[in-house]
Amino acid sequence: MRILEAARAIAAREGAGKITIDAVARESGLSKGGVLYNFPSKKALLSGLLNQMLTAHRELVETLPQDLPSRCLRGQLEAILKMREADVDLSMAILAAAASDPQLLDPLRAELSEQIEVILSETQDRATAMIVVLALQGLRFQDLLALPDGGPQVRKSVVERLRTMIDELE
Amino acid sequence: MRILEAARAIAAREGAGKITIDAVARESGLSKGGVLYNFPSKKALLSGLLNQMLTAHRELVETLPQDLPSRCLRGQLEAILKMREADVDLSMAILAAAASDPQLLDPLRAELSEQIEVILSETQDRATAMIVVLALQGLRFQDLLALPDGGPQVRKSVVERLRTMIDELE
DNA sequence: CAACCTAAACCGACCAGACGGTACAGTGTG
DNA sequence: CACACTGTACCGTCTGGTCGGTTTAGGTTG
Numbered sequence: 483m484r485i486l487e488a489a490r491a492i493a494a495r496e497g498a499g500k501i502t503i504d505a506v507a508r509e510s511g512l513s514k515g516g517v518l519y520n521f522p523s524k525k526a527l528l529s530g531l532l533n534q535m536l537t538a539h540r541e542l543v544e545t546l547p548q549d550l551p552s553r554c555l556r557g558q559l560e561a562i563l564k565m566r567e568a569d570v571d572l573s574m575a576i577l578a579a580a581a582s583d584p585q586l587l588d589p590l591r592a593e594l595s596e597q598i599e600v601i602l603s604e605t606q607d608r609a610t611a612m613i614v615v616l617a618l619q620g621l622r623f624q625d626l627l628a629l630p631d632g633g634p635q636v637r638k639s640v641v642e643r644l645r646t647m648i649d650e651l652e
Numbered sequence: 653m654r655i656l657e658a659a660r661a662i663a664a665r666e667g668a669g670k671i672t673i674d675a676v677a678r679e680s681g682l683s684k685g686g687v688l689y690n691f692p693s694k695k696a697l698l699s700g701l702l703n704q705m706l707t708a709h710r711e712l713v714e715t716l717p718q719d720l721p722s723r724c725l726r727g728q729l730e731a732i733l734k735m736r737e738a739d740v741d742l743s744m745a746i747l748a749a750a751a752s753d754p755q756l757l758d759p760l761r762a763e764l765s766e767q768i769e770v771i772l773s774e775t776q777d778r779a780t781a782m783i784v785v786l787a788l789q790g791l792r793f794q795d796l797l798a799l800p801d802g803g804p805q806v807r808k809s810v811v812e813r814l815r816t817m818i819d820e821l822e
Numbered sequence: 823c824a825a826c827c828t829a830a831a832c833c834g835a836c837c838a839g840a841c842g843g844t845a846c847a848g849t850g851t852g
Numbered sequence: 853c854a855c856a857c858t859g860t861a862c863c864g865t866c867t868g869g870t871c872g873g874t875t876t877a878g879g880t881t882g
Contacts, residue, residue: 499669499751503868513833515871520831524868580797581669581751587797595800602802609813612806616790617783623793624786627750627757630765632772636782643779673842683858684843690856694842 484510485520486534489527490574498577503527529586531575536593538565538572552651554600555611559644562618566625573626605651614647654680655690656704659697659748664741668748673697699756701745706763708735708742722821724770725781729814732788736795743796775821784817 488510489501503524507514521527542564543557550556565572579586598615605611617640624631631637658680659671673694677684691697712734713727720726735742749756768785775781787810794801801807 497751497754499753502866504866514869515834516832518869519833522869576797577747577750580747581667583669584667584798587799591799598800598802602806608802608806609809612802612810613783613787613813613817616787616794616810618786618790619793619799620786620789620791623789627746628754629757629761629789630768632768632778632782636772636778639779640782640786643783647783672840674840683860685845685859686857688843689858692843 483520483530483534485512485517485527486531489531489578490571493574493578494571498574499581501528501578525583525586528575528579528582529589532579532586532590535572535575536589552601552604552611552648554597554604555614555648555651558597558601558615558618559641559648562622563641565622571626573622577626607651610647611651614644617644653690653700653704655682655687655697656701659701660741660744663744663748668744668751671698671748671752695753695756698745698749698752699759702749702756702760705742705745706759710763722771722774722781722818724767724774725784725818725821728767728771728785728788729811729818732792733811735792741796743792747796777821780817781821784814787814 485506489506492501492505492509503514503517506527507517510517517527521530539561542561543554546553546557546560576587576590579590598612601611601615602608621631621640623629655676659676662671662675662679673684673687676697677687680687687697691700709731712731713724716723716727716730746757746760749760768782771781771785772778791801791810793799
């Protein structure tokens, strides 16, 4: 969808708070009316953004083979790594939503809640599993806010280590 | 400072994007003129918020004994835990700044960059150290956005585990 | 084939209110 | 007196949203 693409581009370039209907219209080449035809309100637009992110994430997870140990946790890792490769800043939706109306994050909360439940049930060592989840979240936000991360070689070893942590969860 | 307090209260209650000069004036009991007397622009206000957060963080770290191993990393952990206890949502400043103008995060980036450098230099096992840092960031954002975290007992065991991870870094 | 109709997709002018910021005369306090 | 405000009025711009109209694609009918 051209509209959501435009919204993400604005967020990436100027910050999540700069997503306005006018700006999205300009960026997408549509008129303001056209944008509001597709998303009848700004809330709808932002929740569309978030939804797109959740869907993309879900689809990525589903490409993984079915019977891996700690499958859900592995999915989280691969999804976040892939999002970083393709520099489609889908996570920008989180910031945009949080800034404009925290309630918009409810679907994300629900989905994440389920996933954490599954992840914790897949292992005996819940503390380690949760630490991996938190580290992945940290990774995502560090990317999102362009916070420093110790450089590429540290990042690479972090990813490797996270992978072995998951492998050793049994 | 009453003004920054008011700004944080608004952000916590209605979202970071709802911080406006009028709203802050109302919340703090000052007049709009009074707010703008203290912070000559909205950018100044937000960077004041961020600065308050960085200062509080720095002060917390300095209360730790000087000659601990991995002192800087420990400081990160204790600071983030203390912030959570006192439910002063200082980190709200990060969201507010990111939404309105990503450049405002530059001081945070600089400070974090230094700290990561120190943390990585304090240990041989840089991957683990960095994972702890990322997990702490994850923890902070999970609080900030009210994302689910597996419940109090998981959280408790996560904190314990993070502590032993630091202890074992040598 | 053309004339007609319909519905979806879109345009762009407009509106009311919010926003950041300015200006400035006054006020109480040390 | 200076300082730290208050209160109010104002300005230009931006914002979300409405609304009447236009374009386009695709039937249906004679």
